[in-house]
Amino acid sequence: MDEYLVLRAIATPGHTPHHTSYVLEEEGSPVAAFTGGSLLIGSVGRPDLVDPRLTEQLARAQHASVHRLAATLDDEVPVLPTHGFGSFCSSSQAEGDASTIGQERAGNDAFTLDVDDFVKRVLAGLENVPAYYTHMGPANAAGPGPVDLTPPEPADAAQIAERLAAGEWVVDLRSRVAFADGHVAGSFNFEGTGKLATYLAWLIPWGKPVTLLGDTPAQIAEAQRELTRVGIDRPAAAATGDPAAWVRQGERLAFFPRAGFSDLAAAHMRGEDVVVLDVRRDSERANGFIEGSVHIPLHELHGRVGDVPDGTVWVHCAGGMRAAIAASLLDAAGRQVVAVDDSFEAAADAGLSLTRS
Structure with a gap:
């Protein structure tokens, strides 16, 4: 008999009212649980992103959902969520990048606490929602548009100065050490290796043009990919290479200790x-x-x-x-x-x- 795979959908409301997880079965045995924004590593998806009036109701549903999900799964089944450590879609900040149903049963509040204590802890732990989440719902509902990842327009020192004078954002992707040692005055440092998309999208006024500065074209390209995921679809311009070339003749790079x-x-x-x-x-x-x-x-x-x-x-x-x-x-x-x-x-x-x- 030929081997076969089955993807089984399980209703797991909580993160949203209609959230669904998927269990992958091979020859009838579960081999992976794609838990989406429901059961996360050491945590669960936060229940307050849809409507504040539904938060407690969804928190209770979340508790029931993860128990329903785990009821038919063995301890060794891997948990594969869409959100990892540090995601603001998580109801708490738990570390790690791999887990199993057994590990979650042993250490996740959704399993170790009864529903009332779980709900109290989840509600007490909810913090500020990143500002760009306001724009994500309508964008996701509208569906994906074409993504343009071609290199941005090159910016020279004069253009960088003009964009700053116009109130646009100039974002330096280099390491914080390099930025502190010398940067274009007025530019902002969001490290390309840090949580670039989260913090830049959270802080920047929505729709504000952004120019990217980086060490290499590859660094700019990686930043472009990250930013399209949070609705910053197209940098206005970019520059790479020696930071001394990013300022006009006679001007100096700024620095701080x-x-x-x-x-x-x-x-x-x-x-x-x-x-x-x-x-x-x-x-x-x-x-x-x-x-x-x-x-x-x-x-x-x-x-x-x-x-x-x-x-x-x-x-x-x-x-x-x-x-x-x-x-x-x-x-x-x-x-x-x-x-x-x-x-x-x-x-x-x-x-x-x-x-x-």
């Missing part, structure tokens, strides 16, 4: 008048923050630069990537800034006073 938490502690010891800006999410800050620090989550910073107190701003996040974005925003606004490129776990070791909210 990078530091660690030990450097910040030393600045405090010297009595320097510094502003410590924490750009982490609310849930991160609730677990501990530097005493006296100012808190503006990264996704709010572009519209709240005026809320940052006067003085040299030492900006930090949990590991350095978001701090680099924030530092570039502040630098473009003319503020004196130091990007703390360090793990927040080092803050206490450096002798900085931490407190909890």
Whole structure:
């Protein structure tokens, strides 16, 4: 008898009212569960993206759905979701890039908590939804259009300056180290190897033209692919190569210092008048923050630069990537800034006073 494969659909409402997962069966035995936005690795899909009035109802449905999904699956069946670690479609931030039904049964709140406790935890853990999600629903409903991934129009130094003067966004994809060492004044740093699509789409005013700067054409091409997935379909222009060629003759690249938490502690010891800006999410800050620090989550910073107190701003996040974005925003606004490129776990070791909210 010939081997055969069957793809079985299972209703798993929760992330959306009509969400569906798929189990792949070979010779009648499940070999993989494509769980979409329902059962994620260590988490589940968040239930608040459709309609706030349905959030609790969908959270309860999510609990029932993952139990229904797992009821007929053996522990060794791989879990293959559409969202990975760090996705804002997740109801919580769980790490990992591979799992099985058995691992989820043992450690996922959807299995280890009863429905009431699960719903309370999910609702308490929901945070801000990226601003670009507002545009994703209509775009997805309309269906995909043609994607143009041909190289953008080349931009020389004069054109880059003109675009900045016009209020367009010029985004530097290079590493945060390279950006801090020398960049076009007024440009913003969203590392191509970081969560480029998520944070750029979240912060940029929707529809604002964007020019990409990068080390190589390949870096620009990769960024284009990422950005089309969040509705930024076509860069206005691009430039690669030596950053010195991105500024007009007679102009210099801007720069700002990078530091660690030990450097910040030393600045405090010297009595320097510094502003410590924490750009982490609310849930991160609730677990501990530097005493006296100012808190503006990264996704709010572009519209709240005026809320940052006067003085040299030492900006930090949990590991350095978001701090680099924030530092570039502040630098473009003319503020004196130091990007703390360090793990927040080092803050206490450096002798900085931490407190909890």
